[in-house]
Amino acid sequence: MTGPVRPSLKTQVTTATRTFFISGFGTALEFYDFIIYGLAAALVFPTLFFPSFDPTVGTLVAFAAFGSGFIARPLGGIVIGHFGDRIGRKAMLVLTLLIMGTSTFLIGCLPDYRTVGVAAPVMLVVLRLIQGFAAGGEWGGASLFGIENAPENRRGLWGSFTSAGIGIGSLFGTGVFTLITLLPQEQLQDWAWRVPFWLGGLLVLAGVVARSRMPREERRTEHAPRVPILESIKRHPRQMLLAIGVAFGYNTLAYIGTIFTVTYAEELGYSHTESLLLQVAGSVAFTLAVPVMALLSDRIGRKPVVIVGTLVYGAFFFAYFPMVDGHILALATVAYVLVNVLMAAPQGCIPAFLGEQFASATRYSSISATYQTGAALGGGTAATTATALFIAFDGNPIGVGLYSGAAALILALCAWGLRETFRVPTAELGTRPPANGDAGAGVDKTTVA
Template identity: 75%
Template sequence: MSQPQSTPASTMTPQDAHTPEASGPAATQLGTLQLGTQATTAVRTFFISGCGTALEFYDFIVYGLAAALVFPELFFPSADRLTGTLVAFAAFGAGFIVRPLGGIVVGHFGDRIGRKSMLIMTLLLMGGSTFLIGCLPTYPAVGVLAPVLLVILRLVQGFAAGGEWGGSSLFGIENSPENRRGLWGSFTSTGIGIGSLFGTAVFTLLTLLPESTVQAWAWRVPFWLGGLLVLIGLVARTRMPHESVDKEHAPRVPIVAAIKRHPKQMLLAIGVSFGYNTIAYIGSIFTVTYTEQRGYTDTESLLFQVLGSTAFMIAAPFMGLLSDRFGRKKVIAGGAVVYALFFILFFPLVDGHVVWVATLGFVLVNVFMAMPQGCIPAFLGEQFSKESRYSSLSATYQTGAALGGGTAASIATALFIAFNHGSLGVALYSSAACLILALCVLGLRETYKVPTAQLGEKLPAAD
């Protein structure tokens, strides 16, 4: 839950340090100590929210890449390659079905008993299910049981992811200095970039092995590694401070209270999530299939993603910081427009088969993708009141993710097939998602200047 509303030492501004009560050598020493404390708190917050999310989204991206590269042959071998990929993406989307449920259930207990236990639980669920995917028998060994087990574990992954994002985002923004909620909220976005980078890098190394080796056993290694790496995130999260919860004033069912109090905000937040997740999963998952269909090797396709993820990881906190300075709505809506315009040009850049040009395309796509994502954790979290914020943020974001991200790769692949392996349908689909994102963002209040204690309260007219 939110920290007590008294201003912590770590959030003292330079102006505070120069008040008449704080002057002279002692004040200088105190100011240095406070700045040092703030830096330490930022690093600690990053490891709790950013690194935990990085490990979870490593698991998530590994499945997405496997669905594009190896699962069509291992779990869905009865179709041609492209149709098998479409079915594998459909199984990938199955995990999104339960993400809203995970968001509601985990968010409920996050509001009622606190963030810490829920964030530890989501890590354990994600790590365990990921490890078990690496242990699954394939279709040649057990037939239809193989894809059934795969989908079941995807459902567990989706449930865990549904509760993870909201909690880690809120830990950042609820513990940040007043004027840095965008930056600290972006730690979660940065974690997504780190997880994507690491997961893609591992799969890139796999492509250097003989294909027979990858199909035989090497595809399992990233899943085993992901399950073990979650233990690192547990070290940070078990050392989280125990937050107090005002159970006397907490609603019995936070999600119901949120719907009654913030109906407009919840609907628009779902639209924001739908638009963003649609473009994000097209940009990070479908593009691997597209480059393969255009004649690039698996290694080249994944290297594009490695460099793109690196660009995303660097850009996300910068965008969060920009939103602290200029406002969330300008950066998010502006990013949606820029992304829509550039994504139309992305496909010709890839089609030219000039590697450095295609690389530039992937880098820019991820930079423009980071413009909304770097700000969305703070922006959506700021729309809701404290007592139901975990439930509100998780339920709305994960519902949009299920509707948008869960179907994006499959719809994009189907459009690619329908347009005779042309990119126009996918480009138009992405542009429509960007339009929805921008319009829903503009319909919400600009809250970057609102004090944390007043978030979710009735505000004056929107900026």
Template identity: 85%
Template structure:
């Protein structure tokens, strides 16, 4: 019996490893690209691309440029998701990485404001828009590759491969920046900040090679509607709106927890290296906690883990700020670790939770459009809004805490309104419920 079981177990492990590498590693590289921009916006870009402001205002402007990439995300999600449903996942997943890697590498090659004037920040925004377009189709496709290849009782865990990839990408990005901040400030601002961008562009090639070896899918045209996103809006309007709300709440919390906190630590007097080391500790905690939370959702359900974890996350921010304010590095490290463990609760479940709301024929378009719309509304404005609130409250973080709490409530309420799906067979995912049929009838009435 042992000899019979072992080959099956080995095959499952091999399949899970291959799926993780295609899904999670690709997203790790994609998120590395985003995290290094966010960190550069907090540390270097105010002086390189947006001089003439004091540091906090310059950071606010740099974060606004960071947020510009989110404007293109919904468009990328719709366009790339459309072809992902119509012709298959593989080609779209390769395309997103190629665009993402090229844009990242080119950001590292841009001249400074002192060299070419206003053209420099204009080029930054242009490349951020291109990055955002690619990212709009990356997350949904990578998540679905994990979910659609998972055993019935492990969709949460396998769907979380992308979330684990986010942690790995964040860990690598913050680690690289932590190393380069050890250099003298003159070198950091003159050339060293470019190295993480060049490295990210080259590393994407590894993900492209891995995805090029994915099995070739059959054409999906005969199964998918002519315009999948319109079909999903007509058939599943309720899920679409609630999924946008979930993505809005989560991305608001996530970008406050991962990007704004770097700026906040620096405002308190932590040096660049200390603040990035805090991020490294948080990234490690997030990477470890994500699969644990996802596996828990396979056992007890998506909604309990998402809702309870989110409410705990929002509440903890009121303890987080006092813990960091004391400038005791050990206590601040605990605060960063706890923030990221709580952040992992919704993030570990969201790929499966949202993907399971829609049928396979429109799933790529639906999850990409809803998640990226929420990301644009929430994540694209979170760091900017939090920095503005900090200024408005004269450095008191209470405004940021209230903002985070409101986002947590939105996420929890929208998650509560979605269908619990962890026990629904894969073949039945996206089937209409009574509430769905009522919402569809309302849409049909409004559209005549």
């Protein structure tokens, strides 16, 4: 009697590469759009859309507009996740890219405050809301495509393709903005800031083509409840709340580490180009570290990597600010690299860790709703809160450090409360464990698709 035929190494690599392109590359394009908005909010939007404010306060208002996009993310996660569970992942992943690409392109076409007055920031916020709605359904679906197609012992690694895509998108967006800051300030303010948005809108088309070629899925309506999110709340209330806490903590830390740090470098006198080059170095480090951390979680578990990495990350901010304060570019670069390597510890594991908490029939709705709610509460307010604390402490970053430490503690405690899932068979994910907490037993037939 022969055992099951295992796919060859070449086949596994081909499948992994294809999965990465569909989940990771698509998410890279989405987060390219987000990072260029965040950088524009730090560098040019205060002057173009909020010129009546003091420069620092204008930056605070620009970040508030940036945060408005997060308001729509939970709604996007619930709506798009619902149809992702009911009719399949493919259609929703194509839809999110189309919406995101169109809104990004249109931001690049907006008139500024001098041209149309208050209508300019209003239109900017409306397009941010549309972006947020699309992003709300993107991350969960892309993560699940990797997890649900992965070998049993590589769900962490394949789920991290989405996280690596975030790094690639951040790297590309930061790189593009670095190039345009080489132009004279007048040209940057006049027209050059629009180019990254136009480019992002066009690049999304490549992701749409890739996702349109995804394999056809079986209809999921036979397994999915009528309202998947309500079923998940009923079956997994504890996991839902803890997952929101994980997402809140991580997104707070991530947006301090990627968006506020640009403003901080600018306040210290780093040039636009220098601060963006620091971001490029950090993005490269993050992209390389993500799969390493995810693979480590496949070997020793999700919780050790997430918890230890998060606590070290939160503590490191107290060293990060003094390293950047010296205005020694080499030392600042080391600080940016280290903060991004540490950020990769939770992010590399979170897609699989959260996705593995829920059953297949409700997984898209569950992971999208919880992650995006946490992202809205944490990431949507992080840059604004950090900037406000920076102002309140009269330019001393200690308030931001304490804020980061609190977010890290919330993330670590919520991760501790979730099930360790790295050894649970895929078919048993989202089941209720028996009373003794054995993570690999206790299949709940009503929740497993």
